[in-house]
Amino acid sequence: MSVEDGPSPQNEPDDDPQPAGARGEDPASAAQTEGAPEAEEPAEPEAEAEEEILFADLALPSLDEIRSALDWAFEKEDAPAEYLDRCAEHAVIVQAANRRMNLTKIVEPKDIAAKHYLDCWRTTRLLPLLGRTVLDIGTGAGYPGIPVALSEPNAHVVLVDSTTKKAEFVGETIEKMVIPNAEALAIRAEEYLLRNKVDVALVRALSSVRENVRLLRKVRHSLHDLIMMKGPSWSREVRAGEREAERLGFRLDTVWEHELPGELGGRAVLVYRAPGSQGM
Numbered sequence: 001m002s003v004e005d006g007p008s009p010q011n012e013p014d015d016d017p018q019p020a021g022a023r024g025e026d027p028a029s030a031a032q033t034e035g036a037p038e039a040e041e042p043a044e045p046e047a048e049a050e051e052e053i054l055f056a057d058l059a060l061p062s063l064d065e066i067r068s069a070l071d072w073a074f075e076k077e078d079a080p081a082e083y084l085d086r087c088a089e090h091a092v093i094v095q096a097a098n099r100r101m102n103l104t105k106i107v108e109p110k111d112i113a114a115k116h117y118l119d120c121w122r123t124t125r126l127l128p129l130l131g132r133t134v135l136d137i138g139t140g141a142g143y144p145g146i147p148v149a150l151s152e153p154n155a156h157v158v159l160v161d162s163t164t165k166k167a168e169f170v171g172e173t174i175e176k177m178v179i180p181n182a183e184a185l186a187i188r189a190e191e192y193l194l195r196n197k198v199d200v201a202l203v204r205a206l207s208s209v210r211e212n213v214r215l216l217r218k219v220r221h222s223l224h225d226l227i228m229m230k231g232p233s234w235s236r237e238v239r240a241g242e243r244e245a246e247r248l249g250f251r252l253d254t255v256w257e258h259e260l261p262g263e264l265g266g267r268a269v270l271v272y273r274a275p276g277s278q279g280m
């Protein structure tokens with residue numbers, strides 16, 4: 001475990017593990033997405049219908065290609081083969097759907113394997129998830145919620161997205177893959193947390209640290225741990241969000257940095273204890 005400063009000059013646009021629209025590190029750009037944390041109105045799925053589909057004509061990688069890439073990415077991990085089979089199955093479903101709606105900009109097999117699945121797997125290794133209720137805030141195509149649910153069948157994972165068609169896609173995927181410990185809901189996270197408490201909230205590629213804690217300010221007592229999965233500029237973000245996090249009672253407990261193979265970039269898992277960790 002380390003907390004080295006690691007902003008990287010080679011921060012590629014796709015270093016952020018997210019699809020079209022939201023850049024995760026910059027509050028200003030985050031505000032341009034449908035995920036603008038201040039927006040109170042319900043999701044408008046129609047607004048997305050006009051969007052150009054970025055990968056409509058791209059050839060679909062085969063299940064075998066993705067499975068081999070997963071073997072490559074997970075070489076040093078102790079992940080069971082059956083788990084990687086399930087990840088490959090999920091990846092093909094996502095990539096196929098990515099031809100009809102913008103779900104992810106990560107489309108090359110090695111990128112898919114490392115940036116989506118290895119990133120999620122390593123995060124699960126760090127967290128005690130057994131028996132926990134986990135909320136994936138802004139799941140998009142199902143990351144990190146689906147890989148997390150697959151890795152820990154004894155955790156209950158709720159995947160929420162404010163964009164109805166994304167939540168519906170994730171719900172259909174859960175049904176198709178038969179993942180009994182996962183459910184998808186079309187709802188804003190802050191609305192879900194008004195009525196429900198969770199042990200762990202996971203946030204990846206939604207917004208900056210500052211905007212993430214602001215998004216949850218009114219419901220901060222509904223969660224125990226807030227986990228943010230970040231790219232190389234995590235430390236700048238932590239500093240920029242420090243005052244707001246402190247003011248709202250989110251305490252940065254652990255930072256865990258890791259490197260993706262093939263020089264695909266640095267990642268960091270930020271573990272914040274939320275105000276709800278007192279007396280839950």
Ligand code: SAH
Pocket residue numbers: 017018019022034035036037137138139140141142143144160161162163166187188189190203204205206215
């Ligand atoms: N976690 C995904 C990121 C998807 S992009 C990944 O790592 O690939 C962010 C997603 O968050 C979008 O699909 C958007 O619709 C959703 N979103 C934005 N604000 C939200 C909110 N307040 N509650 C729930 N979902 C939200």
